[in-house]
Amino acid sequence: MDWDKLRIFHAVADAGSLTHAGDKLNLSQSAVSRQVRGLEEQLNTNLFHRHARGLILTEQGELLFDATRAMNKRLDAAAARIRDSEEEVFGELRVTTTTGFGTLWLAPRLSKLYDKYPDLKVDLMLEERVLDLPMREADVAIRLKEPSQADLVRKRLMTVRMCLYASSEYLKANGAPTAIEDISNYRLICQSPSSDQVGAGLSLVQQLLMYDIKSLLTVNNYFGVLQGVLNNLGIGVLPDYLTQDFPDLVRVLPDVESAEVPVFLAYPEELRQSKRVAAFKDFVQDEIISYRKQLKSS
Numbered sequence: 001m002d003w004d005k006l007r008i009f010h011a012v013a014d015a016g017s018l019t020h021a022g023d024k025l026n027l028s029q030s031a032v033s034r035q036v037r038g039l040e041e042q043l044n045t046n047l048f049h050r051h052a053r054g055l056i057l058t059e060q061g062e063l064l065f066d067a068t069r070a071m072n073k074r075l076d077a078a079a080a081r082i083r084d085s086e087e088e089v090f091g092e093l094r095v096t097t098t099t100g101f102g103t104l105w106l107a108p109r110l111s112k113l114y115d116k117y118p119d120l121k122v123d124l125m126l127e128e129r130v131l132d133l134p135m136r137e138a139d140v141a142i143r144l145k146e147p148s149q150a151d152l153v154r155k156r157l158m159t160v161r162m163c164l165y166a167s168s169e170y171l172k173a174n175g176a177p178t179a180i181e182d183i184s185n186y187r188l189i190c191q192s193p194s195s196d197q198v199g200a201g202l203s204l205v206q207q208l209l210m211y212d213i214k215s216l217l218t219v220n221n222y223f224g225v226l227q228g229v230l231n232n233l234g235i236g237v238l239p240d241y242l243t244q245d246f247p248d249l250v251r252v253l254p255d256v257e258s259a260e261v262p263v264f265l266a267y268p269e270e271l272r273q274s275k276r277v278a279a280f281k282d283f284v285q286d287e288i289i290s291y292r293k294q295l296k297s298s
Contacts, residue, residue, distance in 0.1 A: 010068040090119035100222030128196035162258035187234030192218035200258035
């Protein structure tokens, strides 16, 4: 099969348009169209349904697009490994983690990584969806549960718990609860039970909501919950890794907490020798050690 035709087919399928694919490939629309027609003749099948509003893949086209997409990811992985054969740490590193952990713990510490490796380009992807590392949707993941995907190198970093926190100003104005039943007399700030979150956090939220909460603020990530607590809106369900960076948080009902949540760093087996991945892993582990030391001394 002609590799050049496959490359052009992939660009057309990805763009959904001959014109847009041509712009990306720096080819004319007619040249792109000829290559696609040639590939269809070679395979003796139609790869696209052609409509006035663009192109839609046929069933056979979908099968071929899946194959070319996998090929592209493998080529990207090979290129990454070739670049990583250099002694210096540089280039792009795609890191995925949850919105809360990435915003509140990881991002504020990245300056130390850039100080050491100024030519590194970190693409930080914050979302609750678990990206497919073997398919190279990301290079490294930090997740609040053990990754289940195969062919991954895993490193357990630490454990966290979801606990209850309030600002000192809020507690001064409203007093502090002394038993879990008292939580119904306060405004509770938490992630919505319908939003994506770790199972332990969801269990704690569901437990608290059983106490007939009269005033409630739900947010779809921990950053929003933290902002509500810091602005004296109520008592929030937050991960305990925040206490180091936000010393004004006051823990309430210290006996009320979630089960332990493991935090894992993972990356594809094929990136085991990657210097960029190794640099990031070492940076995170150093920050975890520093975090633990500060917790013990506080």
